[in-house]
Amino acid sequence: MNRDRYADDRLEPLRTNLRAAWARAYVRIFAASREPSWILFETIMPVLGMFAYVYVYRALGAPREFETFVVMGGVMMAYWLAVLWSMGTQWFFEKQEGNLEYYLVAPCSRMAILAGMALGGVVMTSMRAGLSLVAGVLLFRTNLMPGEPWLALGVFLLTLGSLYALGMCLASLFLMYGREVWHVSNALAEPMYLVNGLYFPLKALGPWGFAAISTLPLAIGLDAMRQLVLGPVLARGLLPVGTEVALLAASLPVNLGLAVWLLARSERIGKRTGALILRHQ
Amino acid sequence: MDLDVMHEPTSHRVTTAPETLDLSREGAAVWASGLTRSFVSGRGRSAKTVHALSGVDLGIGRGELFGVLGPNGAGKTTTMKILTTLLFPTTGEVRVAGFDAIAKPRDVRRRISLVSGGDNAGYGILTVRESLWMFSQFYGVPSKLARERGEELLDRLGLREKADERVNRLSTGFKQRLNFARGFVSDPEIVFLDEPTLGLDVESARNIRGFLREWMAAERTRTVVLTTHYMAEADELCDRIAIIDRGRILATDTPQGLRARVSADRRVVIELETGTPVDALARVPGVRLLRTTPPGERGTFGVHLAVTDGRALRGALDVLGVEGRTIHNLSTHDPSLEDVFVAIVGRGLEEIEADEAKRRAEGA
Amino acid sequence: MALRLEERLRPVRAAAHLGFQIETNWSDPLVFLVYALARPLATSLILLVMFKVVIGGATTDPRFVALYVGNALYTYVLLLLVGLSWAIFEDREQYRMLKYVAVAPMGLVSYLLGRSWAKFVLATVSASVVLGFGVGALGMRFPFTLPSVALGLGVTLVGAAGVAAVGLVLAGCALVFARQSMTMNEATASVLYLLCGVVFPPDLMPRLLHPVALALPMTWWLEASRRILGVRGFSTLLAQPGDAALGAVLLAVTAAWVVGGFVVFALLERRARSNGLLDITTAW
Numbered sequence: 006m007n008r009d010r011y012a013d014d015r016l017e018p019l020r021t022n023l024r025a026a027w028a029r030a031y032v033r034i035f036a037a038s039r040e041p042s043w044i045l046f047e048t049i050m051p052v053l054g055m056f057a058y059v060y061v062y063r064a065l066g067a068p069r070e071f072e073t074f075v076v077m078g079g080v081m082m083a084y085w086l087a088v089l090w091s092m093g094t095q096w097f098f099e100k101q102e103g104n105l106e107y108y109l110v111a112p113c114s115r116m117a118i119l120a121g122m123a124l125g126g127v128v129m130t131s132m133r134a135g136l137s138l139v140a141g142v143l144l145f146r147t148n149l150m151p152g153e154p155w156l157a158l159g160v161f162l163l164t165l166g167s168l169y170a171l172g173m174c175l176a177s178l179f180l181m182y183g184r185e186v187w188h189v190s191n192a193l194a195e196p197m198y199l200v201n202g203l204y205f206p207l208k209a210l211g212p213w214g215f216a217a218i219s220t221l222p223l224a225i226g227l228d229a230m231r232q233l234v235l236g237p238v239l240a241r242g243l244l245p246v247g248t249e250v251a252l253l254a255a256s257l258p259v260n261l262g263l264a265v266w267l268l269a270r271s272e273r274i275g276k277r278t279g280a281l282i283l284r285h286q
Numbered sequence: 287m288d289l290d291v292m293h294e295p296t297s298h299r300v301t302t303a304p305e306t307l308d309l310s311r312e313g314a315a316v317w318a319s320g321l322t323r324s325f326v327s328g329r330g331r332s333a334k335t336v337h338a339l340s341g342v343d344l345g346i347g348r349g350e351l352f353g354v355l356g357p358n359g360a361g362k363t364t365t366m367k368i369l370t371t372l373l374f375p376t377t378g379e380v381r382v383a384g385f386d387a388i389a390k391p392r393d394v395r396r397r398i399s400l401v402s403g404g405d406n407a408g409y410g411i412l413t414v415r416e417s418l419w420m421f422s423q424f425y426g427v428p429s430k431l432a433r434e435r436g437e438e439l440l441d442r443l444g445l446r447e448k449a450d451e452r453v454n455r456l457s458t459g460f461k462q463r464l465n466f467a468r469g470f471v472s473d474p475e476i477v478f479l480d481e482p483t484l485g486l487d488v489e490s491a492r493n494i495r496g497f498l499r500e501w502m503a504a505e506r507t508r509t510v511v512l513t514t515h516y517m518a519e520a521d522e523l524c525d526r527i528a529i530i531d532r533g534r535i536l537a538t539d540t541p542q543g544l545r546a547r548v549s550a551d552r553r554v555v556i557e558l559e560t561g562t563p564v565d566a567l568a569r570v571p572g573v574r575l576l577r578t579t580p581p582g583e584r585g586t587f588g589v590h591l592a593v594t595d596g597r598a599l600r601g602a603l604d605v606l607g608v609e610g611r612t613i614h615n616l617s618t619h620d621p622s623l624e625d626v627f628v629a630i631v632g633r634g635l636e637e638i639e640a641d642e643a644k645r646r647a648e649g650a
Numbered sequence: 651m652a653l654r655l656e657e658r659l660r661p662v663r664a665a666a667h668l669g670f671q672i673e674t675n676w677s678d679p680l681v682f683l684v685y686a687l688a689r690p691l692a693t694s695l696i697l698l699v700m701f702k703v704v705i706g707g708a709t710t711d712p713r714f715v716a717l718y719v720g721n722a723l724y725t726y727v728l729l730l731l732v733g734l735s736w737a738i739f740e741d742r743e744q745y746r747m748l749k750y751v752a753v754a755p756m757g758l759v760s761y762l763l764g765r766s767w768a769k770f771v772l773a774t775v776s777a778s779v780v781l782g783f784g785v786g787a788l789g790m791r792f793p794f795t796l797p798s799v800a801l802g803l804g805v806t807l808v809g810a811a812g813v814a815a816v817g818l819v820l821a822g823c824a825l826v827f828a829r830q831s832m833t834m835n836e837a838t839a840s841v842l843y844l845l846c847g848v849v850f851p852p853d854l855m856p857r858l859l860h861p862v863a864l865a866l867p868m869t870w871w872l873e874a875s876r877r878i879l880g881v882r883g884f885s886t887l888l889a890q891p892g893d894a895a896l897g898a899v900l901l902a903v904t905a906a907w908v909v910g911g912f913v914v915f916a917l918l919e920r921r922a923r924s925n926g927l928l929d930i931t932t933a934w
Binding site for chain 1: 684685688689690692693695696697699700701702703704705713717743744827833834836837838839840841843844848849850851854855931
């Protein structure tokens with residue numbers, strides 16, 4: 006006898022994936038509230054670190070718009086760090102803790118799990134990003150009001166989408182690696198602040214700025230949002246906002262497609278080499 | 287479908303007679319042919335190839351509780367990883383629930399679940415109840431149904447009092463029970479249990495074995511594949527057992543069938559002072575010297591014999607008496623699974639694992 | 651007595667060996683070198699771009715040299731201080747070995763300090779390369795005389811002791827705030843980047859925070875290091891004590907933190923033991 010609950014249910018994969026994504030997001034969104042100390046360590050303290058760069062500009066006697074660069078960079082940095090640590094390296098930590106194999110034997114898509122992580126991560130990280138904004142406005146009197154708020158919101162959401170898709174690519178790449186994942190992620194923090202122009206206008210990087218803007222969603226989105234807040238002149242924008250929006254819109258499906266491909270490929274390689282099941286490497 | 291009742295005093299489960307099982311490529315719950323698996327460890331010149339599986343063939347029928355018995359490093363876990371789509375075999379074909387596990391992993395995954403032994407029970411920040419719900423969602427179980435199943439599992443596995451406790455505050459035994467419950471919340475067709483009672487306290491292990499029997503009894507097509515190196519567990523639970531060693535399956539049969547393969551001889555264990563020569567025993571008519579066990583703390587060691595009848599046993603005792611040996615203890619019993627294992631593999635599980643530990647210590 | 655010291659040191663040496671293995675054996679040397687230098691060099695370059703985009707002057711400008719030196723030495727905080735606390739998280743949740751170390755006679759503190767030795771060496775290499783980059787690529791000039799080098803080494807050791815002492819407190823917190831042990835490291839490093847006058851004079855911060863800055867050993871260590879490297883007048887707040895007085899303050903504050911670090915760690919470890927947190931896993 007071969008009972009088959011699934012034979013004629015075409016929507017079952019979609020339903021399973023939505024349920025899986027929601028369940029994974031639930032862990033981050035609701036369970037987080039049980040240990041509120043994360044607000045101190047993941048929100049308040051990192052924002053204080055951002056202030057150091059505001060003070061550097063003050064020490065150098067820089068014009069006020071540079072403080073806006075820092076605060077906006079700090080907001081987006083929160084998302085980059087979340088993408089790097091809470092998405093990119095997550096499979097590695099899941100593997101170390103023995104959870105990965107339970108995801109891998111489940112019928113849901115790994116992309117659904119990653120989407121759940123992203124959703125949960127966005128909710129949590131937005132707390133930190135919001136605090137950066139509030140602190141910037143209240144403590145440093147930074148001007149953060151965009152001229153075209155809806156366009157700015159659209160750019161922000163596009164940037165997040167593309168950034169988290171990039172995080173999915175990293176997660177897929179890191180799926181079969183061992184401890185080097187942690188080191189590589191560590192090494193990707195500050196260099197990414199540099200090439201994405203988190204604390205200064207991207208234009209200051211010269212030709213490297215163009216290289217960054219052609220590949221990194223964070224660089225594109227940040228440059229566009231700075232232009233929308235400060236205007237193209239004060240923001241020292243690299244490309245017209247319209248062009249940057251088009252670049253962002255194009256990068257989203259590219260990064261998502263790349264993530265799907267990388268995930269499938271990594272899983273195959275991992276199953277062939279046994280890397281998926283090896284822990285404590 | 288023909289049924290018979292297994293003569294297992296601890297198990298009241300109605301099982302399918304082995305000869306009526308459909309073990310064909312298409313009909314079996316699990317079917318594998320010629321599975322090999324090699325791992326490369328190290329890099330460059332120091333790279334070494336380890337052969338974890340060297341040609342495994344398996345046929346497990348629907349409704350069976352099938353045990354894979356073998357020492358550590360025999361290839362049990364590698365086999366499980368391949369059957370549960372976590373690992374490709376180097377060569378060979380594997381079908382689970384009627385689907386090719388290599389080409390159609392999703393179709394397999396919808397119908398199976400895996401429980402690895404140990405206390406890993408998901409996210410420490412979740413409560414036991416939430417944890418069960420979360421894992422059910424990865425299988426697409428509607429929340430209402432998942433909660434109902436979760437509540438039932440809480441009761442049946444003695445987790446009720448811990449339902450709202452966070453996982454990272456549970457004791458090891460409760461974490462293991464939760465880990466076990468997780469494997470059943472999706473109501474799978476085939477459950478793979480990789481050493482599920484490893485390191486468990488007696489009460490929890492009994493609880494889990496009881497649950498397993500009930501779960502199987504509730505629906506005839508439910509299948510469980512269990513790896514273990516606990517002989518008694520395999521003997522008590524399994525309809526059929528495959529004995530695996532060094533990546534090969536050496537025998538597959540019911541526990542009774544395996545015992546019958548060894549012979550109808552009585553087993554005798556004689557405890558003698560350490561250093562006593564025992565070669566003469568093997569020359570007594572009707573006596574086979576099976577093995578000796580390492581010396582214990584009491585300054586004695588065990589001699590395991592197979593004897594055809596009472597006369598042969600008398601002969602063996604006479605030899606020891608003539609030589610003036612002191613017999614510290616003597617017991618007789620029917621062939622156990624341990625005896626079967628020794629007869630098939632050539633060594634006892636304890637010996638193999640002691641040798642393995644010694645080899646590791648020397649390597650370190 | 652000598653034998654007992656030898657017995658005590660043996661497990662610390664083993665922990666140091668383990669630390670080096672964990673730090674270095676995940677990759678080939680070239681990739682490891684890139685990793686070890688990527689972070690400090692990137693922050694230096696960020697500061698360079700910030701300086702260039704605002705001032706646009708030579709990189710030998712004392713304002714830039716002061717923040718460059720602070721940033722180079724901050725590597726000790728990033729690696730040594732964060733490393734102490736990270737070792738707790740890593741050994742407890744990834745390798746699941748912390749409970750075994752905790753029941754061993756050597757104790758957690760000796761183990762952690764031994765394991766962090768690799769981080770100290772790595773931080774020294776990293777800071778030296780960044781300072782070397784300043785000299786070779788950015789044209790900075792530091793007075794490398796025998797007395798200044800000797801003094802610099804001495805101050806570095808004192809500074810590292812101060813960093814390790816603060817790290818011990820953080821490691822103790824990692825034992826107790828188990829769930830946050832992964833994130834609290836970087837968060838603390840960020841706050842110290844703000845408070846210790848690493849890249850800007852602490853005078854610029856609100857007055858309320860001045861006592862906090864002055865109570866941290868890193869603030870005095872960085873000022874002493876700057877002076878040894880010929881950079882003076884970075885901060886009015888820190889300029890008041892003369893060189894000898896600065897040395898005395900540095901020693902006193904560091905000593906207080908070392909004693910405090912041991913005491914606080916012992917208290918927090920006891921709390922973690924009583925709450926059964928030594929083998930907890932917390933990920934979510």
